[in-house]
Amino acid sequence: MDTIIWGNSVGAWIVALVVGVVSFFLFYYLKKIADKYISFLFSRRPTTAISLVLDLVRQINVYFLILLAILAGSSFLSLPLRLSRAISMLVVLFLLLQVGLWGNKAINFWLTSNIKRKVEKDPSAATMLSALGFMGRLLFWGIIILIALQNMGIEVSALVAGLGIGGIAVALAAQNILGDLFASWSIVLDKPFLVGDFIIIDGYLGTVEHIGLKTTRLRSLTGEQLIFSNSDLLKCRIRNYKRMQERRIVFSFGVLYETPLEKLKEIPDIVKNIITSIENARFDRAHFASYGNFSLNFEVVYYVLSPDYTVYMDIQQRINFALFEEFKKRDIVFAYPTQTIYVSGAEPISVSLKGQPASEGSE
Structure with missing residues (x-):
């Protein structure tokens, strides 16, 4: 011991x-x-x-x-x-x-x-x-x-100073990557769009699939994936259809010039009755808007109370079918491109058959 x-x-x-x-x-x-x-x-x-x-x-x-x-x-x-x-x-x-x-x-x-x-x-x-x-x-x-x-x-102050200088050099070398990184934070914080939103970016359209640190990915309607740099996205004009509360629709049609005035005056009410009878549609106005080259043009404005594009197309189709049916009942004809040529001051031309003298006034 x-x-x-x-x-x-x-x-x-x-x-x-x-x-x-x-x-x-x-x-x-x-x-x-x-x-x-x-x-x-x-x-x-x-x-x-x-x-x-x-x-x-x-x-x-x-x-x-x-x-x-x-x-x-x-x-x-x-x-x-x-x-x-x-x-x-x-x-x-x-x-x-x-x-x-x-x-x-x-x-x-x-x-x-x-x-x-x-x-x-x-x-x-x-x-x-x-x-x-x-x-x-x-x-x-x-x-x-x-x-x-x-x-x-170990002396830390000199190491920290060296890391600071090295950090500046790295930041300058990787400024594009850092730009995309900060852009992704801006997108997430500001939320111009979210995953699942349908957006249009400079003519490219698709549904947002992923928002990453460097890129954002969209799935286009035709199936391919579109990839955008986050920093480039913030420089573009973006249309976000997911946040649409209701869709304003403007469409027009034309009827023949031969349509009687009484029937022309009925057309706005016909359109109004059709649209107001459809669910998820709100009528705004219908007017005899202009004289066209071959038609009397009407302009219609209504709202679809849903952002869904399929709902809009279903409603527009019902309106088109109903207009066709109502116009057929009232003998109102949709206009289509036609051209009428009027010839005035022409004199009759004498035409003779072979072997026979032409008679005066024959054609």
């Missing part, structure tokens, strides 16, 4: 070993007890806070517990200064690693819970939340690494 090893007696080493082993099992079983107790609470009252605490407890690393036990045992020894500092530094590094694991778990937990809740309302929110999560983890681990380097005695 009186033998000295590294400045400590065998008895002191035995005490340190016992304290270390007991401390490890104590920490380990405390973790197990906390896990079971919090799991029991979560089964009785499944709240977000309890779920987060349970995940953090389960994230405690066993190597971190071993280092805590070594630190507890070493407190009963008189160790050389360098060894004592090495143990303390190792414990601090593992503590920072454990804090990093907790922070990473907390960020993932926040992302998962928010994505599940918000994606139901806005699928494009997943893009924004994923980007924020990535930036958050990057910043968090950067701080952890800087603190660890500082505890190891």
